[in-house]
Each structure stands twice: as C-alpha cells, then as structure tokens.
Amino acid sequence: MRVPTSLLAGATAVAVVVGVAGTTPAQARTVPAAADLVAADPPEIPGSAALVHLTELNKVAEQNGGTRAHGRPGYKASVDYVERTLKAAGFTVNVQSFTQGGATGYNVVAEWPQGDPDNVVMIGAHLDSVPAGPGINDDGSGSAAVLENALTVARAQLKPTSRMRFGWWGAEEVGLVGSSHYVKSLSADEKKKIKTYLNFDMVGQKNIKSWGIYSDSPDITPIWKQYFDAKKLQTRSINWAGSTDHSPFKNAGIKVSGIGDDADPCYHARCDNMTNVGETSMGHASSAIALVFWKLAGAQRQVG
Numbered sequence: 001m002r003v004p005t006s007l008l009a010g011a012t013a014v015a016v017v018v019g020v021a022g023t024t025p026a027q028a029r030t031v032p033a034a035a036d037l038v039a040a041d042p043p044e045i046p047g048s049a050a051l052v053h054l055t056e057l058n059k060v061a062e063q064n065g066g067t068r069a070h071g072r073p074g075y076k077a078s079v080d081y082v083e084r085t086l087k088a089a090g091f092t093v094n095v096q097s098f099t100q101g102g103a104t105g106y107n108v109v110a111e112w113p114q115g116d117p118d119n120v121v122m123i124g125a126h127l128d129s130v131p132a133g134p135g136i137n138d139d140g141s142g143s144a145a146v147l148e149n150a151l152t153v154a155r156a157q158l159k160p161t162s163r164m165r166f167g168w169w170g171a172e173e174v175g176l177v178g179s180s181h182y183v184k185s186l187s188a189d190e191k192k193k194i195k196t197y198l199n200f201d202m203v204g205q206k207n208i209k210s211w212g213i214y215s216d217s218p219d220i221t222p223i224w225k226q227y228f229d230a231k232k233l234q235t236r237s238i239n240w241a242g243s244t245d246h247s248p249f250k251n252a253g254i255k256v257s258g259i260g261d262d263a264d265p266c267y268h269a270r271c272d273n274m275t276n277v278g279e280t281s282m283g284h285a286s287s288a289i290a291l292v293f294w295k296l297a298g299a300q301r302q303v304g
C-alpha cells in the first residue's frame with residue numbers, strides 16, 4: 001500500500017533512535033502527508049453524459065450494417081471509440097485480442113494509475129451486441145456507464161486507497177468469451193489482487209420499474225440500496241449466474257456484484273436502439289455505480 005510503505009520505514013527508524021517515545025515523532029511526521037487526502041464523495045453523474053457514449057455506439061452500428069456483434073466491423077469500431085475516449089482522458093489502454101468462431105474479438109482494459117496495485121476494484125460491461133441490432137441497452141448502456149465512470153475518476157483526479165480498473169468485454173453474446181479469456185489470462189497472483197468485480201449489463205432501459213441487484217454479495221447489496229432507496233427507486237435481488245460477465249470472475253473465486261434489469265421489450269431485437277434507453281435510467285445507473293465503486297475503492301482526493 002502506498003501510505004504504509006513510507007509509514008513503516010519512518011516508524012522503524014524513529015523507534016530505533018528514541019524507543020517507546022518514538023510513536024509521537026513518527027505520527028507528527030506522517031500526519032501532515034495523510035491529511036492532504038480526504039474521503040471523496042461520488043458525484044451524481046448526469047444521464048446526458050452517458051447518452052453521449054450511447055449516441056456514438058449507435059452511430060457505429062448504423063455505419064456498420066446495424067450491429068456491433070462479435071466479428072462484425074461494428075464491434076471493432078466500438079472498441080476504437082472506447083479506446084480513443086479513454087486515451088483522450090489520459091488513460092493507458094490495453095486492448096486484448098482473442099479468437100472466437102474464426103473471428104478476432106477484443107477486450108478493452110484500463111486502469112487509473114493511483115492506489116494500491118495489489119488491491120484492485122474492477123468495473124466492467126460487455127461491449128458487443130447481438131447481430132439483430134445495435135445493442136444500445138444490451139449492453140451499450142453498461143459500456144457507456146462504465147466509460148463515463150472512468151472519465152469521472154480521471155476528472156476528479158482521485159487518489160483511491162485501492163486501484164480502480166475498467167473492462168469492456170468482447171463476445172459476451174456468444175458465451176461470455178471475452179471476460180472468460182481475460183480471467184484465464186490472469187496469473188493466480190493477479191486474480192488474487194482483484195478484490196471485487198462489479199458487472200453492468202442492461203442498465204439503461206427507459207422504463208425500468210425495479211433495479212435488480214446481483215444476489216452474489218449480500219454485503220454489497222446495502223451499498224446499492226443506499227443509492228436507490230435515497231431516490232425512492234424499487235430494487236430486487238437477481239441471480240444472473242452464467243448469463244453475464246461476472247460469472248467467470250466468480251468462478252475464479254473473485255467477489256462479484258452488479259445491477260441490471262432484463263425486463264426489456266427490445267431484448268436482442270432490432271429496436272434495442274436509442275429509443276429503448278432513457279437519460280434518467282442512465283443517470284441512475286452511472287451514479288449508483290459511482291457510489292458503490294468509490295466506496296469499495298476507498299476514494300480520496302488531494303486537498304490544498
């Protein structure tokens with residue numbers, strides 16, 4: 001961890017010289033540095049900001065045969081949009097490729113370069129659609145909410161306790177292929193460093209009646225409810241085991257959670273376009289993600 005490394009070195013040196021009384025000088029030395037960081041409250045993320053990304057993903061589909069499916073040019077164009085948006089915000093971006101069904105698929109992974117690299121909190125969403133349509137709720141919505149969260153962390157110049165990582169998965173619709181590939185690509189040590197993975201699939205439908213909270217981690221549920229209860233929004237518990245990208249993480253022993261709603265009249269249909277999603281839903285999803293993500297990662301900001 002960032003702070004304890006210097007703290008331990010300083011405390012040891014002082015203890016050797018002045019013994020028991022050394023605790024006071026050691027504290028005096030470290031407190032001013034620590035006081036520069038204060039807990040950061042997550043912002044309300046406007047739905048309009050997430051809609052900007054959805055509009056771009058919809059355009060990508062329109063320019064590429066109406067779909068962003070694995071193996072189609074609209075998928076690679078979606079990857080390019082996420083990659084260049086992250087790079088413009090100062091992120092280092094890793095595009096991981098894999099092969100599925102004779103076509104190349106891609107994951108996009110980025111990390112905010114602050115906080116303890118051995119304690120990672122990760123958020124992610126699948127970036128591919130089905131061939132039938134542009135996939136704006138499924139799962140442009142999760143992709144856009146995760147992307148706007150990344151941009152929000154960069155704008156806030158957060159100094160979190162934990163490392164904040166972001167993932168966009170390819171080929172989810174053909175069997176969670178991209179997320180499975182990513183998890184498999186991690187060493188046992190790298191898997192252990194991911195303390196929590198939060199997944200977002202179908203979070204933007206304009207008429208969400210009840211926000212589904214993954215049943216996997218009951219200790220994280222109250223944090224989600226903190227957001228939705230404050231807004232007087234209905235929630236329910238959902239078990240999406242095997243049906244979206246948190247599953248490979250969970251199967252690897254990583255703690256998972258997430259939100260979503262599968263009551264979508266345009267599910268896997270051509271009408272899953274911009275008319276299927278709502279600014280209000282995107283704002284709630286993006287802001288709820290920020291609240292849970294910032295809390296789990298120990299979000300702090302520098303003062304002075």
Ligand SMILES: [Zn+2]
Pocket residue numbers: 126138139172201202244
């Ligand atoms: Zn999906």
